[in-house]
Amino acid sequence: MLQQTQVKSAVPYFNRFVKRFPDIASLAHASEEEILAIWSGLGYYSRARNLHKAARKIVDCHEGIFPTDYKTVLSLPGIGRYTAGAVCSIAFNQAQPVVDGNIRRVIARLKGIKSRIPEKYFWDQMSEWVPEKKASAFNQAMMELGATICLPSQPACRQCPVHRHCLAKRKNLQNSIPLSKPRKAVRKVDLVILAVKHRGRVLLTRQEDGFIPGKWGLPSRIVPSRQTPGETAQSLNNKMFGGRLPIEFLAILKHSITHHRISAHIYTGNATGKASEILEEKDRIHWANDLQLDAMLTSSLFRKAIQKCR
DNA sequence: CACGCGTGGTC
DNA sequence: TGACCAAGCGT
Secondary structure: OOOOHHHHHHHHHHHHHHHHHOOHHHHHOOHHHHHHHHOOOOOHHHHHHHHHHHHHHHHHHHOOOOOOOOHHHHHHOOHHHHHHHHHHHHOOOOOOOOHHHHHHHHHHHHHHOOOOOHHHHHHHHHHOOOOOHHHHHHHHHHHHHHHHHHOOOOOOOHHHHOHOOOHHHHHHOOOOOOOOOOOOOOOEEEEEEEEEEOOEEEEEEOOOOOOOOEEEEEOOEOOOOOHHHHHHHHHHHHHHOOOOOOEEEEEEEEEEHHHOOEEEEEEEEEEOOOHHHHOOOHHHEEEEEEEHHHHHHHOHHHHHHHHHHH
């Protein structure tokens, strides 16, 4: 959960997760749907799928007991160099290095590194520093230092236990180190979302090529350039209802996903009479009640859209 | 090494 | 508000 996610954001998800899946066996035997339902809103959903796979692999290959050997831990799905090092050092106190965003910043400042350098540099440095008998405390301390004192902006150098060793501080370069990476341009996307209601239920569809991840979602379509959202909404209406559904513009929701900035144009409609005949395969649609919505929707964009219709 | 993957915190 | 960033991973 903590991969690319702040501790503060993950904590409530973690508590719910371990309450529902208190051990490896219960996770291994759960359905992916249920796991994703608990994960819903946290983002990076492949983490949840990999966690599920890892649990099953541990049950199948390691008699249900979490391995302690570094190479074996590293071989689990969703566990890369960082997580394997974190688990082996923090949980098992093995002298394995870890490098995360915090540690990159701490090292770059300590060493006064002004240019882009290969990732290997940080790993080599941490391998050299990690103490044989206190790997757990050391690795956590390095990350904590970055998370609480050696902050991205306005670092609290006066409180820093190693400020006397810090080249960035000595040269007064704390605010220009580390070099911020050139970001990929954010693409703006217009998306039409249909919130169709019928007797207190909401229409969900499966979209194989859906822009928003997760199996079930509200009917949606990206607005092609040279088309207005209204036209796209009508064309979606044509495809799904033969154009018989009276739809009404409701709101625009802003939602950002990595390098996409989505403007979601929400349209609502009431499916009654002929409009309730949907031109879509039966197994691709579902009329969901409130309880099902909660369990089936993964993306928080769709959740926000539903909230708007209440 | 570059890229895509979600969402929320922070200034 | 927008830009940057977060206990990264798999391809």
